Amino acid sequence: MREGSLEAPTRHPLNWEDAEFYKEKPLHEEMERVFDICHGCRRCVNLCTAFPTLFDLIDESATMEVDGVAKEDYSKVVDKCYLCDMCYMSKCPYVPPHEWNVDFPHLMLRAKAQKFKNGQTKFRDKLLSSTDALGKLSAIPVVVQTINAVNTNKVTRSIMDKTLGIHKDRKLPKYAGKTFRSSMPIVSVGSSQDGQRTPGKVAVFVTCYVNYNEPNIGEDLFKVLEHNQVMAVAVQKEACCGMPKLELGDLEAVKNLKEKNIPQMVKYAQEGYAIMTSVPSCTLMFKQELPLLFPDDEDVQLVAKAMFDPFEYFVMRDRDGLLNTDFKESLGQVSYHVPCHLRVQNIGLKTKEMLERVPGTTVNKVERCSGHDGTWGVKKEYFADSMKIGRPVFRQMHEEAPKYISSDCAIAATHIVQGMEEKHDLSDVKKRHPITLLRIAYGL
Ligand code: SF4
Ligand code: SF4
Numbered sequence: 001m002r003e004g005s006l007e008a009p010t011r012h013p014l015n016w017e018d019a020e021f022y023k024e025k026p027l028h029e030e031m032e033r034v035f036d037i038c039h040g041c042r043r044c045v046n047l048c049t050a051f052p053t054l055f056d057l058i059d060e061s062a063t064m065e066v067d068g069v070a071k072e073d074y075s076k077v078v079d080k081c082y083l084c085d086m087c088y089m090s091k092c093p094y095v096p097p098h099e100w101n102v103d104f105p106h107l108m109l110r111a112k113a114q115k116f117k118n119g120q121t122k123f124r125d126k127l128l129s130s131t132d133a134l135g136k137l138s139a140i141p142v143v144v145q146t147i148n149a150v151n152t153n154k155v156t157r158s159i160m161d162k163t164l165g166i167h168k169d170r171k172l173p174k175y176a177g178k179t180f181r182s183s184m185p186i187v188s189v190g191s192s193q194d195g196q197r198t199p200g201k202v203a204v205f206v207t208c209y210v211n212y213n214e215p216n217i218g219e220d221l222f223k224v225l226e227h228n229q230v231m232a233v234a235v236q237k238e239a240c241c242g243m244p245k246l247e248l249g250d251l252e253a254v255k256n257l258k259e260k261n262i263p264q265m266v267k268y269a270q271e272g273y274a275i276m277t278s279v280p281s282c283t284l285m286f287k288q289e290l291p292l293l294f295p296d297d298e299d300v301q302l303v304a305k306a307m308f309d310p311f312e313y314f315v316m317r318d319r320d321g322l323l324n325t326d327f328k329e330s331l332g333q334v335s336y337h338v339p340c341h342l343r344v345q346n347i348g349l350k351t352k353e354m355l356e357r358v359p360g361t362t363v364n365k366v367e368r369c370s371g372h373d374g375t376w377g378v379k380k381e382y383f384a385d386s387m388k389i390g391r392p393v394f395r396q397m398h399e400e401a402p403k404y405i406s407s408d409c410a411i412a413a414t415h416i417v418q419g420m421e422e423k424h425d426l427s428d429v430k431k432r433h434p435i436t437l438l439r440i441a442y443g444l
Contacts, residue, residue, distance in 0.1 A: 009088070009095045011288075015297040016105060018338035022114050028071050031111065034102055035077075036066045037094060044087045048369065049385045050080040050108070051087075074111070080385070081108040083247050084188035084340035106292075112249030121248060124165045128375040129244035132207040138375065144177040148165065156357035167383035171418045173213045173400050173411060194272070195320025198313055201231040205261075205277040205286070208240050212290040214410055217278050220439040221310060227442055228324050235264050235275070237312055241282040244374050246289060258290055258300065266299040269306035276308045278435055280342035280408050281374060283309050287345060309342065310435060311350040311408070318357070328443030330360025335402035336434070337393060337416055338367045339409035351408055351434045358441040364400045368393050370407070372415035387419055394419035405431045 015021055037184040038044070039058050044051045061068025087104045094100040115121060127134070151172045152158045161168035192200040197348045202225055210218040218234075239260040245253040265286070268275055277283045289309045294300045310318075317323040336352055352363050371389025376382050398404060400421055405420070407413040410433055417431050432440070 038216040078111040082376040083342040089344040104170045118250035132240040156251045163322035165380040167380045180211045180218040190231040192231045199274045203273040207279045220435045241285040242284045243281045265303045275306045284341045312347045315350045332403040334404045335397040366396045370412040
């Protein structure tokens with residue numbers, strides 16, 4: 001038998017609508033099989049806290065093998081996995097087509113789905129994953145001030161810590177009050193010139209985060225597209241992409257959201273639009289996760305093919321000779337974090353490449369997991385782990401005295417700043433999304 005696969009990794013669709021998927025015995029058998037392979041391999045020990053948890057359980061068991069670990073303890077490993085996909089995409093030599101067929105994240109997802117189906121998911125986790133519902137609530141004037149005040153007040157945070165299990169020290173993103181959709185014209189006019197690699201028109205899936213928390217990122221994306229003569233529209237009537245529900249294992253909710261979004265988006269794909277989001281997790285959901293959950297849904301596959309990460313689009317637009325490279329302002333020293341959900345898209349370091357096209361700009365790239373994930377690092381029991389995983393990132397981001405701190409994942413950027421502030425004075429450093437940096441560079 002070969003040690004690792006020499007072929008490109010492939011991923012099998014998830015048979016999540018099959019009753020077998022939710023049966024405890026076959027799940028435990030598959031976990032035992034995969035855990036045993038991981039025990040003999042241990043390459044992923046420093047990726048996250050799921051693997052150290054597994055290896056500690058094995059090493060402290062009576063047999064010091066997987067058969068010595070109680071099945072009830074398997075959930076301790078599952079709960080530490082936030083489905084970043086890095087073990088699958090960056091480390092594992094035994095992923096399909098290798099005959100051992102190890103897909104650790106999808107195995108964890110199956111266990112989460114079983115937990116959800118059995119009604120064992122906490123109220124807090126359901127609440128945190130309802131990004132659209134929370135966002136709609138925050139869009140009501142007065143309510144937004146109340147939510148933001150509650151989220152920053154020590155007394156109420158202490159109550160939230162005790163009653164909801166939301167860690168009192170986790171800095172929560174602010175709600176903007178005025179949503180992107182309510183304050184922005186949703187069409188920008190351009191010449192729509194197609195390139196060899198890039199369509200000249202773009203449909204932007206706005207995302208819950210941009211709509212409710214940082215609408216400026218959406219405005220900046222539209223400004224940059226318009227400046228490049230690209231016609232851009234916002235996808236109408238979108239719902240959450242479903243990633244938070246996927247991470248919870250609530251796959252029926254993922255299906256419901258898919259049925260709201262895909263009919264809206266497929267029209268753009270059929271008309272030759274590029275579709276993009278400025279949140280890597282949402283892009284990944286449409287590019288990779290939904291196609292694996294719904295392999296027979298042609299509309300899902302069509303949307304997946306039309307998806308672009310914004311910087312993937314800009315770099316390819318540049319190669320098409322259609323990008324405006326008349327930059328007006330240098331960015332200086334940028335500390336740039338590459339989020340896991342961007343790395344696993346396998347498109348290379350397009351954000352870095354683009355930012356380095358701006359004269360007078362140096363990018364210090366940090367390519368490690370920051371440890372936050374969408375909601376994982378917010379939870380009381382994982383906050384300390386999330387700060388521990390992020391520590392090397394906080395340190396590396398501070399090296400080279402940055403003028404800007406940036407990450408394609410705006411939530412990760414907030415977490416990174418929180419971690420850096422524990423040791424450093426950041427009063428001269430600005431946190432900006434890479435799209436915003438591009439707008440600054442254009443002088444817009
Ligand atoms: S998917 Fe990410 S969090 Fe989960 S086990 Fe793999 S590396 Fe760890
Ligand atoms: S997921 Fe793959 S690389 Fe990671 S420990 Fe398990 S077998 Fe090894």
